[in-house]
Amino acid sequence: MVDFEEFATARLPAxxxxxxxxxxxxxxxEDVVQEVLVRAHAKWGRIGVMDQPEAYxxxxxxxxxxxxxxxxxxxxxxxxxxxxxxxxxxxxxAHADREALRAELARLPRQQxxxxxxxxxxxxxxxxxxxxxxxxxxxxRGYAARALATLRIExxxxxxxxxxxxxxxxx
Numbered sequence: 001m002v003d004f005e006e007f008a009t010a011r012l013p014a015x016x017x018x019x020x021x022x023x024x025x026x027x028x029x030e031d032v033v034q035e036v037l038v039r040a041h042a043k044w045g046r047i048g049v050m051d052q053p054e055a056y057x058x059x060x061x062x063x064x065x066x067x068x069x070x071x072x073x074x075x076x077x078x079x080x081x082x083x084x085x086x087x088x089x090x091x092x093x094a095h096a097d098r099e100a101l102r103a104e105l106a107r108l109p110r111q112q113x114x115x116x117x118x119x120x121x122x123x124x125x126x127x128x129x130x131x132x133x134x135x136x137x138x139x140x141r142g143y144a145a146r147a148l149a150t151l152r153i154e155x156x157x158x159x160x161x162x163x164x165x166x167x168x169x170x171x
Contacts, residue, residue, distance in 0.1 A: 001048040001049050002048060002053070003048075004040070004041055004044040004048065007048070007053065007054075008037060008041075011054055011057075012033070014054070015033050015036075015037075015054075015057060015058070015061065016029060016030070016033055018058055018061055018117075018121075018122070019032045019033045019061050019065065021105075021117045021121050022061065022062065022065045022113065022114060022117050023065060024102045024103070024105050024106040024113075025106075028068070031068075032061055032064045032065050032068060033061060035064055036057060036060045036061050036064050037057075039060065040057055040060065058122070059132050062114055062118070062132055062133070065110065065114065066110050066111070066114060066133075080103070082096070082099070082100065082103075104151050105117075105151075107150065108147050108150060108151070111133065111143050112143045112144070112146055112147035112150070113147065114133060115129055115133070115140055115143040115144050115147060116144065116147050116148075118132060118133075119140075119144060126140045126141055126144075
């Protein structure tokens with residue numbers, strides 16, 4: 001069994017990226033991860049002996065994110081997306097694309113956003129997403145279809161732009 005402090009030190013960046021993609025807000029992501037780590041620390045004797053403690057914490061992060069609004073009502077999605085003025089490839093364009101995608105994801109209802117993040121960023125199957133969210137695989141497919149339809153801004157633009165880019169790279 002790995003020590004909680006060692007685990008948290010080693011996996012905190014990956015957990016933060018996961019939460020950032022879900023929330024679309026760095027401050028909220030930090031709050032969600034902090035809350036999850038506090039609860040995980042109290043239960044580390046049980047969590048630390050699991051085969052995949054990080055997967056368990058990721059599920060805790062998803063659950064915390066989904067319940068956050070009900071408890072604190074802190075997130076106010078914005079329906080305005082700033083479009084980059086130039087299509088020249090440079091670091092600013094990549095940053096602007098990530099920000100635009102974050103803003104678009106923020107417009108989605110929490111369940112739909114969670115489905116897209118779990119599918120395209122985490123690479124989970126519909127069955128795994130359904131297990132994580134506690135719903136049927138058909139419900140997951142419905143959430144995904146509605147979310148992708150909402151994200152289609154222009155004809156021909158792929159709605160599933162790389163969610164890996166949201167977190168600033170790969171896990």
